[in-house]
Amino acid sequence: MPASRACLLDGEALAARLRREIATAAADLRVRGVTPKLVIVIVGDRADSAAYVARKSADCAETGIAADIVRLPAQTTQARLLDVVAELNRDPAVHGFMVQLPLPAPLDETAVLDAIDPAKDVDGCHPVNLGRLLAGTPDIVPCTPAGVLALLRHHEIAIAGRAVAIIGRGMLVGRPLSMLLSLKGIDATVTLLHSRSRDLAATVHRADIVVSAAGTIGLVDKTMVKPGAAVIGVGISSDADGRTVSDIDDAVAQVAGFVTPRHGSVGALTRAMLLKNLVAIAARAA
Template sequence: MSAQIIDGKAVAAAQRDRIAAEVADLTAAGVQPGLAAVLVGDDPASHVYVGMKEKDCAAVGMRSLGARLPSDVTQETLHAEIDRLNEDPQVHGIIVQMPLPDHLDEVAAQDRIAPEKDVDGLHPHSQGQLMRGVPTYVPATPLGCQVLLEHYDIPLSGANVVIVGRSTLVGRPLAMLLSRKGVDATVTCCHSRTKDLAAHTRGADIVIMAVGVARMLTADMVREGAVVIDVGITRGEDGKLVGDVDFDGVAEVAGWITPVPGGVGPMTRAMLLENTLRAARTQSGQPSS
């Protein structure tokens, strides 16, 4: 293997240590950051994810709050619960754990969150600010990707970045984040209708895969020395987690590569804490450290 590993676990651990120190200072000043997760129904994966977020909060000294609602909850009751959290001064950040049951409108629920508490970065206000180049809260996964690249001193200014995937959670906000003035990457966003995907990825300095198709990116689609960031995660037939990148093959060609697991995933969790810390500072009028 020739590629150097981009170690998301190590970078995330360093981020959490920094966040914990800043949370301690903020708490000493009378403001303990609080994150609330709204969990609807009994989806096992959602319960695991929320449990991980609660542990993350405890590890850095944040208050973990939230709500557990039955799977047959009405949209009105869900909105009322979000309104309650919007009004709670101990809650600085709110997330609605997805997916919601089919009868509920996910977009309406997300839009119900007060913009100043939208630490998932999915409210129209947050997305609009990102579009304007003055982001308030950026979705945690795109933010984690940028922090990883910057941690390893991978040049972004002028770089040719190809993002495969156009979701509102990863692909689109990441494209806006990396192309904004001051970061200055040249970004191409590819998707299922892109003609000759390999031609795009082979010309990229940085390839970011975010489609959820196991091992989609193969070695022949990557130029020698390129940086490969794998956001995708799929459980294979053998039960093991794999990404959108054929890791073993691509690692022989790429210059840098993230593993799955242990790459972007830990950064997503760390950046949610970062957004919550930022929200607590903003709402309490405390200056950034």
């Protein structure tokens, strides 16, 4: 197999730098009498959700952000969960909070997320915050799209006027990322692809930047990638050995100019952007 030549898009290293900046900002706020506080609501006992919450809690401890975890049983009713959301909306000591997804059936995720105060929506996924992004006046930006943009900028990858192919049209990544990268001042030319798209491989091959958020192992292979392109794997899946891997096949590194690693990278940036959003919200109370 030919040696890899792509530059590694190391989101873990960038996230570590961002956490240091966030820690400094949090310390400055504490001097001004404001201790940034995040609350995470988790319903049920999914192992993956528990792992995500543990990482977020550890990031808070590292950066000097107060963090509380509200644990609710899987049998929690919709009414009870909405009561918890309403309590957090009213609590002036809580600057931001999130409800860890997915929620157990039959809970209505849309109704729960819609009930969050947009001003405390650290995930940036409330319809009000998504609407501001769509209108070109973003306030609290969704975390994973913000992380992808930060990764591209950190590596000085040209975006303006470049063709971007985004695979996946979900509300957490694909749709808001397409809006973010096409904003005036960022100026990418974005194509949003999905399971019903025709000629997906050909469209991806024309792109200067490829972002896959499909959650399909090896979806993007080296035959689909334009030489020198920047390729970012956001979607994750578990392989036969139980390891979490991205949508990007290892051999893509033989063709791409920039590529994220097989394991990790964007997840750490997503968590960093969550805390960045929280500190920005807390600063409004200072």
